[in-house]
Amino acid sequence: MLLTSSLLLFSAACLALTLTPGPDMLLIASRSLSQGRGAGFATLGGIMAGTYCHALAAAFGLSQLFLAAPLAYQLVRGAGAVYLLYLAWKILWRREGAASVAVARRRPLGTIFRQGLMTNLLNPKMALFVLALFPQFVQPQAGSVALQILLMATVLNAIGFMVNGAVILTASRLGRSLQSPHRRAPQWPRYLLASVYAGLACKLALGGRQ
Secondary structure, rough: OOOHHHHHHHHHHHHHHHOOOOHHHHHHHHHHHHHHHHHHHHHHHHHHHHHHHHHHHHHOOHHHHHOOOOOHHHHHHHHHHHHHHHHHHHOOOOOOOOHHHHHHOOOHHHHHHHHHHHHOOOOHHHHHHHHHHHHHHOOOOOOOOOHHHHHHHHHHHHHHHHHHHHHHHHHHHHHHOOOOOOOOOOOOHHHHHHHEEEEEEHHHHOOOOO
């Protein structure tokens, strides 16, 4: 198993990366702001499950496909962008009015979880990130490489849960304070969420392979 010193160094790297605002944090914050704490944690759960999937892919060498076959990388990136645009379209073309916002807030958490999972899985940059960071801390002489990678994924998810959990609680509290109980339910939450999805789609589609 990993040495304590290596695990501490990896944890410090994960903390620094998690504290840096990125697409995952933006998606989690917008979900929490527009649809509440439950939706935020469901999105985070999907993203965390996606992290384990990318870790398993790295452990079995599947992530290296993106390095060996640029076309595969482009196809997954394109599929991710299309999926995000589809989610934005679904949000924008729901029937407007107070009822639509209430329905959005009651959307099944399983659906929100799956959307978070698919958003993470269809982001090839996440696969490359795992492939670039994790092997630097793997110690073949310390035992199973796959178990070490899964342990690192667990550490990354635990740190992400603490950091993004604070984001969820803050954003959901802010969302409640912005909604007056004496007025018709506002439309800005769904416009915000649709804009986030569309923005992430554009970033994924137009961003270079870093």
